[in-house]
Amino acid sequence: MKTKRTRKILVALLIVASVLVVSQLLIMAASAFVESRSIGLGNAVDLSLYNANVSEADAEITRAKLTLKSGEFIYSIKFRAGNTLYEYEIAADDGEVLHVSTLPLDQAGTGNSGSAVTLEQAKQAALADAGLAEADVVFTETKADRDDGVAVYDISFYTQTGSGLCSYDYEILASNGAVAVAEASCRLNRIPDAAIGAGASLSQDDAQAAALADAGLTAGQVALLRAELEREDGAPVYEIEFRVTTETAVTEYDYEVLATDGTLLTRKTETRYLNAGLAGGDGSTGNTGSSGNAGSSGSTGGITMEDAKSIALQDAGLNAGQVYFKKVQLDRDDGRTVYEVEFLCNGYEYEYEIDSKTGSILERDREWDD
Numbered sequence: 001m002k003t004k005r006t007r008k009i010l011v012a013l014l015i016v017a018s019v020l021v022v023s024q025l026l027i028m029a030a031s032a033f034v035e036s037r038s039i040g041l042g043n044a045v046d047l048s049l050y051n052a053n054v055s056e057a058d059a060e061i062t063r064a065k066l067t068l069k070s071g072e073f074i075y076s077i078k079f080r081a082g083n084t085l086y087e088y089e090i091a092a093d094d095g096e097v098l099h100v101s102t103l104p105l106d107q108a109g110t111g112n113s114g115s116a117v118t119l120e121q122a123k124q125a126a127l128a129d130a131g132l133a134e135a136d137v138v139f140t141e142t143k144a145d146r147d148d149g150v151a152v153y154d155i156s157f158y159t160q161t162g163s164g165l166c167s168y169d170y171e172i173l174a175s176n177g178a179v180a181v182a183e184a185s186c187r188l189n190r191i192p193d194a195a196i197g198a199g200a201s202l203s204q205d206d207a208q209a210a211a212l213a214d215a216g217l218t219a220g221q222v223a224l225l226r227a228e229l230e231r232e233d234g235a236p237v238y239e240i241e242f243r244v245t246t247e248t249a250v251t252e253y254d255y256e257v258l259a260t261d262g263t264l265l266t267r268k269t270e271t272r273y274l275n276a277g278l279a280g281g282d283g284s285t286g287n288t289g290s291s292g293n294a295g296s297s298g299s300t301g302g303i304t305m306e307d308a309k310s311i312a313l314q315d316a317g318l319n320a321g322q323v324y325f326k327k328v329q330l331d332r333d334d335g336r337t338v339y340e341v342e343f344l345c346n347g348y349e350y351e352y353e354i355d356s357k358t359g360s361i362l363e364r365d366r367e368w369d370d
Helices: 002-036 041-052 119-130 204-215 305-316
Strands: 060-069 072-081 084-091 097-104 138-147 150-160 165-173 179-187 223-232 235-245 249-258 264-273 324-333 336-345 348-355 361-368
Touching (some): 119 165, 305 336, 305 361
Antiparallel strands (some): 072 084, 179 264, 223 324, 324 336, 348 361
């Protein structure tokens, strides 16, 4: 009985081995067929080096092979040049560059760009900035990268809050461990069933005050970018956005405030430090004043958002007590910074576009609100 069972097992193993061998032969045959009709491995390597602007003499090829990915044959090319590791994916049929990634290397090839800052130290710097302990978070990304040629560490993680989730994304300078970019997105509260289908009982000013209080700021310290009443999942919600510019950083805040009672639903912040040398870090994302008081104009030498509201009201022959503001937002139109002002009065909807520098009315419209 044992002999028969053993014979059956051996036969089964032989069948499995035969299938594997045949499969491998088929893959090899398919690869050979594709190789004969492709650009060729040597050309794929040459294309990668040319794209990276690296000479063959300066490159150490660590991988060059034809492989199948997502049903498409590609050449996977990997090489080192200087302090950088390059990885390329080249389409086998026409030589198109499908994917490129670069990774800064230290002398040991561990990917921290030769700086005194390790990946672990970058993680701790991000946690310290967020005011969180490692035991309280789940890391979703930790890697060495480059932003505008600057070596950085990308650190991402999330943590559970009492009623939601907060996610964090950081860029930490590999040279000294300083925070270059910090982003946080938090779900603070959920929309209650009672708010679905309800009307807005909170004013725009009250919604702005709730967001500013949470940020620990006053109206005089920020440039208000957007204040707009919208519907989210059937509930009335204010979108409030403002910016703070200091000598060292530009921070943008984005809040969702429930228009029935002022409950804060979400909070998003993005801070770019001006001395980090990254795109947008030179103050181009906002005012570049010399103090924390960014004013409320959002553009140097222009009018404030309150001025824009007053200009629109005066043109319409109305006052603030007669209207309900739907939207007041700083925006860009055809390369020009403008305020978009929308309000309701006696069944009519008024829409204005006002030049943020001169206060000139560029567009106006009044129509019956259905």
